[in-house]
Amino acid sequence: MLRDKxxxxxxxxxxxxxxxxxxxxxxxxxxxxxxxxxxxxxxxASAPPKGDPDAPANLTFxxxxxxxxxxxxxxxxxxxxxxxxxxxxxxxxxxxxxxLTAHRAGNAPDLIHAEYQALPVLITxxxxxxxxxxxxxxxxxxxxxxxxxxxxxxxTHAIPQxxxxxxxxxxADLFDKHGLTxxxxxxxxxxxxxxxxxxDSKAYLATFSSGDPGWFAGLAEQAGANWWAxxxxxxxxxxxxxxxxxxxxxxxxxxxxxxxxxKPMYTPEWNKEMSDGTLLAWxxxxxxxGVLEGVAPGTKGKWAMTALPQxxxxxxxxxxxGGSATAISAKSSQRxxxxxxVKWLNTDPEATSAMIKEGGIYPAAISGQSSPALxxxxxxxxxxxxxxxxxxxxxxxxxxxxxxxxxxVTYSSYSDLFAKAIADKADFGAAVDQLQAxxxxxxxxxxxxxxxx
Amino acid sequence: MTALSTGRRPARRRGGxxxxxxxxxxxxxxxxxxxxxxxxxxxxxxxAARVTGGGFGRRVxxxxxxxxxxxxxxxxxxxxxxxxxxGYGAVxxxxxxxxxxxxxxxxxxxxxxxxxxxxxxxxxxYAVPGVIASLLWGFLYLPGLSPIRSVLTSVNLPAPDFLGxxxxxxxxxxxxxxxxxxxxxxxxxxxxxxIPGEMYDAARVDGASExxxxxxxxxxxxxxxxxxxAIFSIIATLQVFSEPATLQPMSDSIPSTWVPLMTIYRDAxxxxxxxxxxxxxxxxxxxxxALSIGVLTLLQRRAFRSDQ
Numbered sequence: 001m002l003r004d005k006x007x008x009x010x011x012x013x014x015x016x017x018x019x020x021x022x023x024x025x026x027x028x029x030x031x032x033x034x035x036x037x038x039x040x041x042x043x044x045a046s047a048p049p050k051g052d053p054d055a056p057a058n059l060t061f062x063x064x065x066x067x068x069x070x071x072x073x074x075x076x077x078x079x080x081x082x083x084x085x086x087x088x089x090x091x092x093x094x095x096x097x098x099x100l101t102a103h104r105a106g107n108a109p110d111l112i113h114a115e116y117q118a119l120p121v122l123i124t125x126x127x128x129x130x131x132x133x134x135x136x137x138x139x140x141x142x143x144x145x146x147x148x149x150x151x152x153x154x155x156t157h158a159i160p161q162x163x164x165x166x167x168x169x170x171x172a173d174l175f176d177k178h179g180l181t182x183x184x185x186x187x188x189x190x191x192x193x194x195x196x197x198x199x200d201s202k203a204y205l206a207t208f209s210s211g212d213p214g215w216f217a218g219l220a221e222q223a224g225a226n227w228w229a230x231x232x233x234x235x236x237x238x239x240x241x242x243x244x245x246x247x248x249x250x251x252x253x254x255x256x257x258x259x260x261x262x263k264p265m266y267t268p269e270w271n272k273e274m275s276d277g278t279l280l281a282w283x284x285x286x287x288x289x290g291v292l293e294g295v296a297p298g299t300k301g302k303w304a305m306t307a308l309p310q311x312x313x314x315x316x317x318x319x320x321x322g323g324s325a326t327a328i329s330a331k332s333s334q335r336x337x338x339x340x341x342v343k344w345l346n347t348d349p350e351a352t353s354a355m356i357k358e359g360g361i362y363p364a365a366i367s368g369q370s371s372p373a374l375x376x377x378x379x380x381x382x383x384x385x386x387x388x389x390x391x392x393x394x395x396x397x398x399x400x401x402x403x404x405x406x407x408x409v410t411y412s413s414y415s416d417l418f419a420k421a422i423a424d425k426a427d428f429g430a431a432v433d434q435l436q437a438x439x440x441x442x443x444x445x446x447x448x449x450x451x452x453x
Numbered sequence: 454m455t456a457l458s459t460g461r462r463p464a465r466r467r468g469g470x471x472x473x474x475x476x477x478x479x480x481x482x483x484x485x486x487x488x489x490x491x492x493x494x495x496x497x498x499x500x501a502a503r504v505t506g507g508g509f510g511r512r513v514x515x516x517x518x519x520x521x522x523x524x525x526x527x528x529x530x531x532x533x534x535x536x537x538x539x540g541y542g543a544v545x546x547x548x549x550x551x552x553x554x555x556x557x558x559x560x561x562x563x564x565x566x567x568x569x570x571x572x573x574x575x576x577x578x579y580a581v582p583g584v585i586a587s588l589l590w591g592f593l594y595l596p597g598l599s600p601i602r603s604v605l606t607s608v609n610l611p612a613p614d615f616l617g618x619x620x621x622x623x624x625x626x627x628x629x630x631x632x633x634x635x636x637x638x639x640x641x642x643x644x645x646x647x648i649p650g651e652m653y654d655a656a657r658v659d660g661a662s663e664x665x666x667x668x669x670x671x672x673x674x675x676x677x678x679x680x681x682x683a684i685f686s687i688i689a690t691l692q693v694f695s696e697p698a699t700l701q702p703m704s705d706s707i708p709s710t711w712v713p714l715m716t717i718y719r720d721a722x723x724x725x726x727x728x729x730x731x732x733x734x735x736x737x738x739x740x741x742x743a744l745s746i747g748v749l750t751l752l753q754r755r756a757f758r759s760d761q
Contacts, residue, residue, distance in 0.1 A: 097722045121725065124504065125512050210705050233510075267703045269595040278597065405510070409724045412709055416530075419705035423618045445524075446512070447504035 056081040057337035062099065063113035063326075064091040065161075067358035071351055075344060082337050084111070093408050096121055103127045103331065110332040111342065114158065115324045116149045117214070120405040123157055128327040131156045134339045141347045141365045145398060149364075150325045157327060159346045160364030162355070164285035164322030165395040166218045169292065171280045172304040172383070180280075182306055186250060189309040193259045196280055206281045207261035207270070208251045210422055213414035214321050215265075219283065221319030221401045223247040223311055228404040234449040235404060240436040245429050246311070252421065252428025262422040271295040283308055285321040286391050289378035290360040301383045307394050316397045323364070362391070369395075406442050413438040491738075498522070498731035521732035530710035531733060535740070538712045541622070542690035545629045550682060552630065553637035558667045560638075561645045572642070576635035583632060587699035590628045595703060616704040625707075628696045633689065637682045644678035645671055680752045687748055691741045694718070713737045
């Protein structure tokens, strides 16, 4: 029975959620997003002396963006003396763990791909270099909201790569067949969910996933929540604020009543349900069209995209799910060259267009968002030629959101707490309270000042 | 089995550097790849990243004594995982060894047909990596995909939810049993083959039936092999990880702390808290050691009574 030993190594290499996502066919499952607004008082390690940006270099880039190699190839062809090598170490939160370990060992990569909510973890561990100087030259390439994702307290820690504003995907064909109207508010969403159950006992309008904390955070953000704020050095944690509780109670009530499904997303079963019409809608983000291509290729042309339902009729707001930035290691000896590459990757139209085409991402740079590469709709949605124009309008309504240095702990607590709440048909509001308690306890344990705790 | 035997060695002759030279490679490997990593784990488990300064603050690694151990031993999720793991072992080990013994004895009876094919068939699951096996079973378990469920529903029988809160434990145990029976069967079958045929002749002359031969002759003679497979199985149980970890994203019934190794994995690789993970690892390793020694002592006393 020695095999269990070897297998656990396999499983580590794959990771749990990421592995399943790979199975679900999403190479670059970009999770989790958002705006970091508050917070200051960060002390950056003293920056190494500026080098010559045109000096020869050999840069290592840890990233998981789909087909990023093809984008990097363009750079390498143009800059033969400044070679960038892509290393696919891991995805998402697992990459962060690897970066932290490598940083401690003194061999962190020059360039680091990180989701926005993971930046505070990197910052508090002193991994990221202060890019404020570089920021001055390219700030105008991004909207204020996007810029706030990587700059806090007057310091820029990374350059935004892509963003994931949330929107609603629905099966236009099945909506027509059942005579359903596209919900504009969450109240209408509930009414449609009940109609779906009445028309087809096997079908659900949507599912609530315990496996995707970033999705939940995005929905909370849309409802007006702001979970973390840093008030002159003291963290104020309000995960169980009124908007989050309202949103959780809404979903929890419908899931426990059987009106909505409570099965996790990104499982083989979810793929099947997205393909065969068991699930009629998916509150997701702009990259969702690419995911659909992987999980439900047979439904091409049957989906349509619209704004998320609103809490108040007449208002327009959304949250972020997914999106990431490029940071530079504070220990990199090739800072100047690395900065040159980061600037090119995230603002040069050639680079952003290549990332759209090859990686299916939605670039953070303004010029990238109007790239000719976005003139045609995603492969799955030929029926919605205005997809990216619609998306750009929705993206403007994204609210702000702040992240804390223990988002990873909060997120893994989310998965366990909500899985249990769904299994036990328990009150989602209570789960939100437990999430708040777990997050605060961890911040305190790590030595952060926490308000009211 | 030789490892378990208590045979005496002749008194060694002293002198020369030969013993040291001969033992050096083993010692060097042991120290480099076992003792040093264990020592480093213990060192890490006594430290933690703590934040200094306001605002975002900066994490600094420092000595915290036994704080991580206190945290682990008072973490109800970890302790629940330990209890679940022990329950898992209590189900998997007897069922797996029972089936392995049964199959080995059946294959060892005279006049059995298709013995080789059957043996390979039973052994084959062991060759399937645990992650693959779990994915494979996951497809059989998932309510919307399960062919087992669709067959049951088509004949109007109630279809169980294999990934429900009360059933998921047995669904995971089933994967462990499925994967482990073959290996243990081969070990026991090999032991059975090593029994001299005269034993059976003598038993048959005395009028023993095949069942009596199995119970009175075969099983007592392969007890050392049974003890060995039991120890291996118990240790494998304490390391159960890939099956529940692979099924975890598919089900709401498996939290990320289902068994201790999953908690350790989460702490180290999701929560970036290598120090708590190190403390939990040390606790689990000590528990495994204690349990293995306990079981070994107990079984040895019973199994090798005649030797002493």
